[in-house]
Amino acid sequence: MPVRVERRAFALLCHLVEHRNRVVPGEELVAAAWSGEPATNAALATALRAVRLAIGDDGRRQAFIRTVHRRGYQFVAQAKAVTGAVSTVQAAVAPGPADRAVDDTTAGLRDSIRFCRTADGTRIAWAATGKGPxxxxxxxxxxxxxxxxxxxxxxxxxxxxTEGRQLIRYDERGCGLSDADSGFTMDEWVEDLDAVADAAGHDRFPLLGVSQGGPLAIAYAARRPERVSRLILNAAYVRGRLARARGATENAEAALDLRLSLAGWYGDDRSFQRFFGGQFFAGRPPEQWDEFTTYQKRTATSANGARFLEAQSRMDVADLATQVACPTLITHSCDDPRVPMSEAIELADLIPDSRLVILDGRNHLLTGDEPAWHGFLAEMRAFLAEEN
Known part of the structure; x- marks a missing residue:
């Protein structure tokens, strides 16, 4: 089955296979894949992860690509040269038309990326992964x-x-593979979700909102009660930081937070970028903060990133939360560094048929090796099972 990867990731793989008889330094890989352009260690790590995902490897097992500490990387799986194989592989990874497919051989899952149009004509990229409800x-x-x-x-x-379910997700307007030149309002984000649900063929479904996706999920459930059967919120909030600030001190802190985040987005100063990344992964090492911020810069322009930050800091769905009619599960890490637990408590107070579960965690976005992640999955699956 063809697996599509980015050009640089494919160049890394080819270089590693070609020089599989030795350890290849990271600097050499950057020179081979970036054609002399500068690249950060985080960018190299991201490309290597893409290669490992494409060939069914991972950073722990390292059955294909081995990391040699302080020296570089080596392709260690058995390889056999086949005449004409290069052109065949290149054709398999060339960019496709409107729909794209990505295989994850380790999880047995396949992405089907498609595009749909909103009522105002904006093109939205969406994907379906897994099987089931x-x-x-x-x-x-x-x-x-x-x-x-x-x-x-x-x-x-x-x-x-995706365990027992089909996950539907998408890039909102302004970022990713969706149209970049679009508005940044709640009404338009609701339109995006309408278009994706219609394209996926689902009239009624459970809806998950994580972090900034939480206010949107609340707004959608309130405005489209006929479509949302159950609502799950994780690390969500009622109001963005500027909107919830009270008094001179909180307003000054919120404004400073926004300015520092914007400085990291617009510039290359790692201290500013780490300030922002550390708010999402306080319980993780700085290298993961770097990976997160590097990834973000590949999703949107600096101008759009700034517009998102500004819009999200001013979100306020307090009135809409009281109109949510479906059963709602609210989960929140007790030591969330970006959104205080008081926001989850207020959500539980505002949404009529809701329950609140406090998770034992220190990260805003849950990581796979912390107790909070496993607690979230258990609570979500039990909550969704009640729908049957």
Whole structure:
């Protein structure tokens, strides 16, 4: 089955296979894949993860590509040269037309990436993964659905959310594979979700909102009660940081947070970028913060990233939360570094038929090796089982 990968990731794989008799330094891989252009260690790590995902390897097992500490990388699986094989492989990984397919051989899952149009004509990229009853996930922060499964901080979400279900996700307007020149309002984000649900052929479905996707999920459930059967919220909030600020001190802190985040987005100063990444993964090493911020910069332009940050900081769905009529599960890490637990408590107070579960975690976005992740999955699966 053909597996599509980015050009640089494919160049890395070819170089490693060609020089499989030795350890290849990272600098040499960058020179081979980036054709002399500068690249960060995080960019190299991201490309290597994409290669490993494409060939069924991972950073722990290393059955194909071995990491040699402080020296580089080596292709260690058995390989056999076949005449004409290069042109065949290149054809298999060439960019496709409107629909794209990505195989994950380790999880046995396949992405089918498609495109649909909203009522105002905006093109939205969406994907279906897995089989079974649907679970629709709202877009949150910034995404690129053709890349996110290659990222270590995101891969476990697919393995967990697709167990016995078909996961529907998408890139909201302004980022990823969706149209970049679009508005940044709640009404338009609701249109995006309408278009994706229609294209996927689902009239009624459970809806998951994570982080910034939480306010959108709340707004959609309130405005489209006939479509949302159950609502799951994780690390969500009622109001963005500027919207919930009270008094001079909180307003100054919220404004400073936004300025520092924007400085990291627009520039290359790693200290600013790590400030932002650390708010999402406080319980992880700085290398994971770097991976997260590097990935984000590949999802949207600096201008759009700034517009997203500004719009999200001013979100307020307090009135809409009181109108949610479906059963709702709210989960939140007790030491979330970006969104305080008070937001989850307020959500539980505002949404009539809701239950709140506090998770034992320190990260805003759950990582696969923390107790909070396994607690979230158990609570979500039990909650969705009640629908049957």
């Amino acid at each position: 649907p679970l629709v996930k709202t877009a949150n922060w910034l995404s690129r659905i053709d890349l996110e499964r290659t990222m270590a901080f995101a891969r476990h979400w697919f393995e967990g959310l």
